[in-house]
Amino acid sequence: MIWNLELIVTVLAFISYLALYLVVLFTKPKTREKDAFRFYLLMMALWKLSAIMVVGQLGDIYFWFRMMTVSSILTLIGSHRFVQASLPQKTSWDRWIYVYIVLAILMTLCTNWVVSYAYMNGTELVYAFTPLVGFVAGPGYALMLYNTYRLFKGYHKARSPQIRNRLKYLILGFIFIIIGSIFNFTNLGQYPIDIFANLITAILISVAILRHQLLDINVILRKSVLYVLPTSIIGTLYFLVISSTVRAFQFSINQQVLVSVFVAIAAALVFQPVQKILQDWINKIFFRERYDSNLMLQRIVQTASREIDLQRLASSIITEIISTMHIKRAGLFVSQKEKENASFVLVSGNGLNYSKHKEFRIDHPLVLRMKRADDPVMWSELESSPMIKSLWKDELDYLIDLRAELFIPLKTKKDLIGILVLGEKMSETPYSQEDLNILTTLASQTSLAIQNAKLYSLAQKELMERRKAEKNLQLQLKRLSALQNINIAITENFDLQIPLVMLLDQVVNELKVDAADVLLYSPENKNLNFIAGRGFRTDALKYTSLRMGQGMAGMAAQKREPIYVKNLASELTTLKQSPLLEDESFVSYYGFPLIARNQIKGVLEIFHRSVLEPDQQWLDYLNTLISETAIAIDNARMFTDLEKTNMELVSAYEATLEGWARTLEMRDRETEGHSQRVLGMTLHLAEKMGVSEDELVHIRRGSLLHDIGKIAIPDSILQKPGPLTDEEWETMRRHPSIAYEMLSSIHFLEPALEIPYCHHEKWDGSGYPQGLKGEEIPLSARIFAIVDVWDALSSDRPYRKAWPQEKVIGYIKEQSGTHFDPHVVEVFIAMLEEEQKTRKSKKSRK
Known part of the structure; x- marks a missing residue:
């Protein structure tokens, strides 16, 4: 064996394939994918074993080179078996593939139709293929390309990121197989490029089988x-x-x-x-998308670190996600436990269809699913869930109408504080595992910021509500104080103008309207008449007088319900009949009937120079003012009616008293005209003495009734022409006591008893009936006593003639300090002198 670098690399590749084979063989669970892949690894090991035999020159070079060719074709078949096991769609022509394999093996190993020759020239491999190599290798590579196409098709159909991630491994591995195998049939086959390509492929497929859920392609x-x-x-x-x-x-x-x-x-x-x-x-x-996503995370983290407004933070997050990841629609739902009905409310959205709802209740199946989830959840997982199918139709329709693809939980310490909802990508490709990892990282890094922003927003809301409550409280206190002042004015003043002016000031100033007036209903002529107004520039309505049902105010009174005109320009109203009213430039009108004790009292009219759209608080306060106005008018009218009745009653009393006085004069002819004469002088003297107007009323009545007690004196005594006996005088002197007994039971005349009962008392205590002395005697009786004596002495009697004025004055002066009050005497004498001067002055002018 001749060792060189190429042989070393080949041996290492052979060992690697065996190692991978053993790893796949002993890992669990056992699957069809693993069985098919073990066959592929075995063929690769056979290929490398044949290469070792050739490069190491350990046997028949020509045979082992042909074995290399056969094993390379078998690896293509092994990859086909693996694809068949991995994809749900199967092919129905596998038997023809096996026929092709048998023919290829026989032609390559048993004949020289494929490989012409192969031998080693030192360390260099020399070989040549016949044209039939295309028949042997071509179908295998075509099958390889077809399986690659199937993997691409399966990748686009898959919605799960895990499945798509796994298919990415396989596609990449197949590409390496094709490239590496092509090199074997070119002049570059002498270099170990195919070894690296196939080794990388084996590693990728191993990862796809064993750890595809833990790694990202x-x-x-x-x-x-x-x-x-x-x-x-x-x-x-x-x-x-x-x-x-x-x-x-x-x-x-x-x-x-x-x-x-x-x-x-x-x-x-x-x-x-x-x-x-x-x-x-x-x-x-x-990897631009990954690069941009990292920058997006950096920007969002920076924004979250300085932004505490929930709305702006949520909007920033949604905008960044949509623009960076090219998503069609997105929304952020945040927990609102502070509401009466806790729910997850949409605080920011872009492209979502939320025309029906903008929140999920706290017990919504989606929320419950998010509470249990730590990772993003695909819509494909949710739509088949029994919990989702149990939703009411409108809730299910809303969830479907969102057209969401992905739901991401936002949690802090296991508490779900928000849900990030994302639609599909603009490219319509599913989310990758890398996308999910980025979004998971984003959720973990922004959850705390969203929670802080939510707490800040809640604190701001509570602060604003507290300030609003304080402002409303101050306004209510101010209005209550104003109402109290109005109530005081109503109770203390029976002049209708005073409370009405205060009420109109409240309407204009507190309700922020431009003008207001009150039309008072007159039961006598059944008209509504202007009585008071505020805020008008002209006198256009000052002389208003409307019948019931006439004009807007008349309609409000007749129907007993408010009349509202939002835009006077667009309505045909009687207000247009007043030329001066155009200068007022009024836009909106309100007419409110004033009703008290189920009776119409008038109409309150409100005018505004812009569109008036009041809220409920405005209307509530106005209704209170309307009630106060109606009460004020009713009280004033009741007082007027009562005063009128009282005056009529007083006039009747006075007429009765005068009738009694005339009756006495007719019975006692000596005193005819006496009552009327002493009445005028007594009142004049009382005025000089500084007696009040109220006391003068009682003095007048007492003067008229000063001898009412004589009604019980017999005619024989009352009309006796001569002097009376002691017994008769005793009877006559009883008339003051009789007057007291008669009048004391009449409450109306009780204050007037002083004169009838005490006018015969004397300053020195010698008078009757009680013997009063000095200032014990009522002032009115002391005044009347002088006038009574003056008129008696100055008038003719049947038994004597009238005294001259000088003699009467002298007598009165003489009785000062004994019969009469000295001070009253002084005033009386001064009054007579003044009257005498006045008479002389008049005579001189004539």
């Missing part, structure tokens, strides 16, 4: 291109340099080893410095 491709491509180039140069050097200088074995070592060291020195440059170049040119 794209990663292997990237590393393969990074290391195998330059290594193959350098290796080819390595073998060319060694072969050329050995043949040129006829080196011995020892010299060949030294040359090999030197070239290997040189190759390593050349390869190492350019490794990083090659990696970047390969990533950018051949």
Whole structure:
């Protein structure tokens, strides 16, 4: 055996195939794919064994070269068996393949129809094929190409990333087989290129069978291109340099080893410095998607580290994924446990069909599935799930309408905080394992950021709600204070203008409207009349008077329901009849009937110079103001009616009192006209004494009724022409007490009792009926006592003539301090003097 570098490589390849065979043989579980692949490895080992026999010149070179040819064809058949076992679709013409194999073996081994000759010229293999080699090898390569096409077809149909990943291994391996086998039938067959190609194929298929779920073909491709491509180039140069050097200088074995070592060291020195440059170049040119995905992850991580707004963060993540991975649609659903009904709500979406819903309930089968999952879940896995099939039709339709391809759970400490939903790629190719790895990495790196952003958004929302609540509370307190002031104004003021002005100020200022007025309903003429307004630029509505049912205000009053006109320009209303109203530029109108005790009291009209679209809080406060307005109008009207009734009643009382006074005068002819005369003078003197208006009312009534007690005195005494006896005087002096007994039971006349009961009391206490003294005597009685004596002495009596004024004045002065109050006497005398001057002045002017 002649050892050289080519023989060493061939032996190593043979050992490798045997090792792979043993690995596949003893791994579990046993499958048809493994059985077919073991046959393929066995044929490859036979091929390398034949090559060892040829290169090592250990037997009949011609026979073993033909065995190499046969075993290479058998490897193609072995690959066909492997494809048959791996794909669900089977071919029905396998028996013809076996006929072809038998014929190829017989023609190659038993005749010289395929291989003309083969021998070793020193260390160089010399061989030649006949034209029939195409008949022997052609069908095998055609079968190889057909199986490669089947693998490509299966790859495009498969939706599972694991199956697609596995088929990528097989496709790549088959390509290496075809390339390596072609070299055997060319002048390059003298170099061990086919050995490397087939060895790489065997390794790839082994990985596809044993670990296809743990490795990613794209990663292997990237590393393969990074290391195998330059290594193959350098290796080819390595073998060319060694072969050329050995043949040129006829080196011995020892010299060949030294040359090999030197070239290997040189190759390593050349390869190492350019490794990083090659990696970047390969990533950018051949693996652009992976390169862009890494940049995407970097950008998203940077964004997540500085962005705390959930909406902007989610939008950034969705935009990056769609633009980088070229996805048709995507959305991010985030857990909202703070809501009354906890659910996963869409916070950002692009291209998703969510016209029906924008959330998944917390017990939705999709959410439950995501809680159990740690890796992305394909729609193909979900659509056959019993949990999904148990959904209500509208929920199932919504899930289908999303047209999602992939669902990725976002978790923090095993808690599901979000679901990333992705549609299919724009290329319509399924997601690869590398895509899933990238998205899994993205989910793990952004989950915490999304959780923090969600907490921040929640905190911001709570802060805004708290501020809004505080603002609403302040507004409510302000409005309650205003309502309290209005209530006070309503209760304390019976003048309707005061509360109405306050109410209209509240309507304009608090409800932020431009103008408002109140039309008061008059039951007498059944009209709505303008009573007060705020915010108007003109007097267009100041003289409004509408019948029930006339105009918008009349319609609101008649129907007892609000009238709302959003745009006055587009409606035909009675407001257009007022030329001045055009200058107001009103756009929106509200008319609210004012109702109290189920009776219409008026209409509150609101005008706004832009479109008015109030919310419920606005309407609630307005309804409160409307109620207050109706109450104010009702109270004012009740007071007016009560005041009118009271005045009528007082007038009736006064007329009754005057009637009683005239009745007494008619009965006691001595005092005819006396009541009216003393009434006027008493009131005049009381005014001079500073008596209030309210007290004057009672003094007037007391003056009219001062002798009401005489109604119980017999006519024989009351109309006696001569002097009265002591007994008769005793009876006469009882008339004040009789007056008290008569009037004290009448509450209306109780304040007027002072004069009828006490006008015969004297300052020195000698009067009757109680014998009061000094200021014990009521002031009104002290005033009346002077006027009563003045009129009695100044008037004719049946038993005497009237005294002159000077004599009467002298008598009154004389009685000051005994009969009369000295101070009242002074005021009375001054009043008489003033009246005398006034009369003289009038006479002089005449």
